[in-house]
Amino acid sequence: xxxxxxxxxxxxxxxxxxxxxxxxxxxxxxxxxxxxxxxxxxxxxxxxxxxxxxxxxxxxxxxxxxxxxxxxxxxxxxxxxxxxxxxxxxxxxxxxxxxxxxxxxxxxxxxxxxxxxxxxxxxxxxxxxxxxxxxxxxxxxxxxxxxxxxxxxxxxxxxxxxxxxxxxxxxxxxxxxxxxxxxxxxxxxxxxxxxxxxxxxxxxxxxxxxxxxxxxxxxxxxxxxxxxxxxxxxxxxxxxxxxxxxxxxxxxxxxxxxxxxxxxxxxxxxxxxxxxxxxxxxxxxxxxxxxxxx
Amino acid sequence: xxxxxxxxxxxxxxxxxxxxxxxxxxxxxxxxxxxxxxxxxxxxxxxxxxxxxxxxxxxxxxxxxxxxxxxxxxxxxxxxxxxxxxxxxxxxxxxxxxxxxxxxxxxxxxxxxxxxxxxxxxxxxxxxxxxxxxxxxxxxxxxxxxxxxxxxxxxxxxxxxxxxxxxxxxxxxxxxxxxxxxxxxxxxxxxxxxxxxxxxxxxxxxxxxxxxxxxxxxxxxxxxxxxxxxx
Numbered sequence: 001x002x003x004x005x006x007x008x009x010x011x012x013x014x015x016x017x018x019x020x021x022x023x024x025x026x027x028x029x030x031x032x033x034x035x036x037x038x039x040x041x042x043x044x045x046x047x048x049x050x051x052x053x054x055x056x057x058x059x060x061x062x063x064x065x066x067x068x069x070x071x072x073x074x075x076x077x078x079x080x081x082x083x084x085x086x087x088x089x090x091x092x093x094x095x096x097x098x099x100x101x102x103x104x105x106x107x108x109x110x111x112x113x114x115x116x117x118x119x120x121x122x123x124x125x126x127x128x129x130x131x132x133x134x135x136x137x138x139x140x141x142x143x144x145x146x147x148x149x150x151x152x153x154x155x156x157x158x159x160x161x162x163x164x165x166x167x168x169x170x171x172x173x174x175x176x177x178x179x180x181x182x183x184x185x186x187x188x189x190x191x192x193x194x195x196x197x198x199x200x201x202x203x204x205x206x207x208x209x210x211x212x213x214x215x216x217x218x219x220x221x222x223x224x225x226x227x228x229x230x231x232x233x234x235x236x237x238x239x240x241x242x243x244x245x246x247x248x249x250x251x252x253x254x255x256x257x258x259x260x261x262x263x264x265x266x267x268x269x270x271x272x273x274x275x276x277x278x279x280x281x282x283x284x285x286x287x288x289x290x291x292x293x294x
Numbered sequence: 295x296x297x298x299x300x301x302x303x304x305x306x307x308x309x310x311x312x313x314x315x316x317x318x319x320x321x322x323x324x325x326x327x328x329x330x331x332x333x334x335x336x337x338x339x340x341x342x343x344x345x346x347x348x349x350x351x352x353x354x355x356x357x358x359x360x361x362x363x364x365x366x367x368x369x370x371x372x373x374x375x376x377x378x379x380x381x382x383x384x385x386x387x388x389x390x391x392x393x394x395x396x397x398x399x400x401x402x403x404x405x406x407x408x409x410x411x412x413x414x415x416x417x418x419x420x421x422x423x424x425x426x427x428x429x430x431x432x433x434x435x436x437x438x439x440x441x442x443x444x445x446x447x448x449x450x451x452x453x454x455x456x457x458x459x460x461x462x463x464x465x466x467x468x469x470x471x472x473x474x475x476x477x478x479x480x481x482x483x484x485x486x487x488x489x490x491x492x493x494x495x496x497x498x499x500x501x502x503x504x505x506x507x508x509x510x511x512x513x514x515x516x517x518x519x520x521x522x523x524x525x
Contacts, residue, residue, distance in 0.1 A: 007396065009387040201383050204345055206373030206448070207400040208366070291365070 007202060008195050008212075010219040015190040019220075022183060023227030024234070027274050030176040031235030031267055037169035038263045044162040048155060055131065057081060057090070057121035059146040067113060074119050077146040081121060084136060086129030093120040123148075180274065181281045184224075188216055188285040203293070213286040220282035221275055228271030228278075236267055295321045295452060295483045296342060301351030303337055311337050313507040315351070319485065321451070324478045326494045327487040329504030335487040336380065338504065339454050342485065343377045344368060356451065373401060376450035376482075378458045382441040384429040390416065390440045391425040397448040415443045419473070434461035442470065446477055453477060455486045459493060471497050 010016060059074050074092055081090040098120070099112050106112065125131060133150050140146040192199065202212055296319040303312040311334045319325060329335050340346050341353060344360060353360040358371060376397075384393050394416060395408045403411075416425055419439040429437055438461055445453060453474065459467035471486075471493060478484045485502075488494060494501060503510045 005392075005399070007385065007388070007399070009385075012387070197383070198385060200345070201385070202396075202400065203369075204343060204372060204377060205397045205400055205444075206369045208369050211400055 006215050006219060008191075008198055008215045008219075010191055010195070010215065013191050013194060015194065016187050016219070016223065019183075019187055019223045020227035020230070023180060023224050023274065023278065024229075024231035026176050026180045026183075027228040027231030027271060028235050028238075030173050030274070031232050031270050032238060033169045033172035033176070034266055034270060035235065035239050035263055037166045037173070038266060040162050040166040040169065042260075042263075044159045044166070047162075048159055052155075053125045053127065055123040055125065055133075055148055055150045057123060057140070057146050057148050058118045059121065059144060060118040061116040062145055070119060073144045073146070074121070077140060077144045078121060080139060080143060081123055081136075081148075084131065086126050086131050088124040088126045088129075090121050090123045093122055121146075177274075177277060181277060184220060184278045184281040185285045188220070188282045189289065191216065191219075192286065192289050199290075199293075209287055209290040212290060213283045216286045217279045217283040221279040224275035224278035225271065228274040231274075232267060232271045236264075239267075295319050295323065295356060296485075297352075297354040298341075299352040299354075301341065301348045301353060303334070303341065303346075304349050310349070310507055312341075312348075312504075312509075315509045317502060317509060319483060321483055322478065322481055324475065324484045324499040325486070326497075326499055326501045327485055327504065328489070328491075328494060328501055331489075333504040334507055335504055336456055338509075339377075339456050339485070339487055342452075343375050343454050344372055369400075373397065373448055374451045376445035376448060376453045378438075378441050378445045378453070378455035380456040380460065382429070382437045384437060384440055384444075386429050389426045389428060390421060390432065390436075393429070393440055394443045394447055396444060401448065411447060412443075415447055416440075419443050435463075435466050438462055438466075438470070442473065446482075449480075450482060453482050453484045455484070457488060458486060459488060459490055464492070467493055468496070 057077060059070070059077050061070060062073075078090055078092060081087055095112060098117065099106075099110065102110070102112060102117075131148075131150070133148055133152075136148050140148060199212055296317075298315045298317050301312060301315040302310050303315075304310045315338065327335050327338065337346075341348055342355070344355065347360065355371060356374060363371060385396070388396075391412055395412045398408045398411065413422075413425070416422055419442060421436060421439055421443070424432060424436060427436075429440070432440065438458060442455070442458065445455070455474070458474075459470055462470065467490060474484050474486065475497070
């Protein structure tokens with residue numbers, strides 16, 4: 001199709017001369033938005049998966065109880081939790097780790113054993129296991145006074161925010177696609193007007209509307225492939241550069257995991273999709289316009 | 295082949311440029327169409343090659359009522375009509391070869407068939423050495439012959455020519471008329487719109503006269519009345 005001879009001198013149209021660059025610019029924006037959307041989706045999934053298999057138990061200090069009483073309640077809580085179906089392991093957070101966590105506020109060398117700080121238990125759940133957090137809390141409240149937290153509220157808020165960002169990014173992709181279609185429609189209309197005499201001639205020598213439309217769609221496909229290719233390559237260079245810049249961050253593992261391959265695949269498909277959309281937009285515009293001609 | 299019944303044509307709200315046109319041209323016929331400038335010759339030809347539709351009346355082309363031909367069937371009818379336009383209407387960005395090949399390409403012919411037929415036809419009209427030439431580099435007469443070759447490459451049943459000798463000298467005009475007669479002998483009906491009185495008198499074919507938007511025939515002695523103003 002790309003090698004098809006064009007009867008209409010569409011390549012000489014001033015109205016379409018900058019079309020590849022305009023498509024390239026739009027595809028560049030769309031590619032970055034698409035990459036961002038897929039990256040956010042991966043982050044949301046990773047965080048959801050990372051937090052869904054864990055739980056934290058807090059054993060608060062009660063009144064003036066001493067350290068040994070708190071330790072006893074901690075041990076009892078550990079026993080209850082470890083006996084709960086679905087729990088893989090339950091470990092009390094060592095005081096030394098708590099000290100390290102609180103060092104920015106309390107300074108080094110603080111005796112946290114003398115402070116009324118709650119003790120924490122890190123719980124790992126078995127894969128796919130679901131704990132009835134309410135039932136566990138009722139049991140802990142009635143025995144040791146501990147309280148379980150599966151991070152659900154925080155997790156839902158963070159993931160909800162990420163999903164919102166993802167929707168915005170997808171919205172940008174849709175808006176950019178719409179802008180490209182509108183641009184292609186107007187450029188095609190301009191070309192139809194510029195070549196109306198030749199189009200009439202083609203009709204008079206027996207050309208079907210589809211024959212004339214193929215001239216425009218071939219031209220649109222060529223321009224779109226060039227522009228979309230340039231835009232996509234530029235976007236790939238950009239995300240690669242961003243990835244390199246963020247290489248030292250934990251969150252910068254995009255491209256290394258399974259989701260990264262999906263993102264690169266989406267980037268590769270984007271120029272083809274953009275070109276096809278441009279081609280269809282041009283064809284439909286021409287067919288619609290020709291239907292109103294003699 | 296072509297039948298007009300009480301055909302009238304006006305552009306917008308203007309007066310009728312053609313009024314009550316009625317005639318019947320048979321298959322394989324050869325006719326001249328004459329009349330003063332502005333008499334409506336080009337409009338009459340445009341109606342014949344389905345470039346426009348009449349304001350009133352009935353037009354039948356190749357036994358098809360033009361008003362009832364579905365849009366998707368128009369190309370098939372148009373492919374049986376060859377047209378030599380007054381201003382040639384060659385595509386300036388295409389070579390002579392590609393201009394002549396256009397009707398075949400539109401019709402989906404293979405490149406091998408196109409190469410053979412177009413080459414033969416361009417040689418027949420004396421342009422074998424100008425196949426790759428762009429129209430801008432050709433003389434008026436050469437462009438005319440390219441336009442004629444494009445009109446006949448599809449072996450049309452009907453050939454319509456609008457002033458085909460208007461840009462050539464008398465010798466070439468006569469050669470072109472012989473060419474049209476040869477096509478006519480092969481079965482193509484021919485209608486030639488012309489101002490060239492000597493040509494019409496030399497080639498003895500029926501004449502349609504347009505005068506004051508109305509059509510008359512040889513018997514009405516309208517030739518003189520129609521062209522008198524131009525001599």
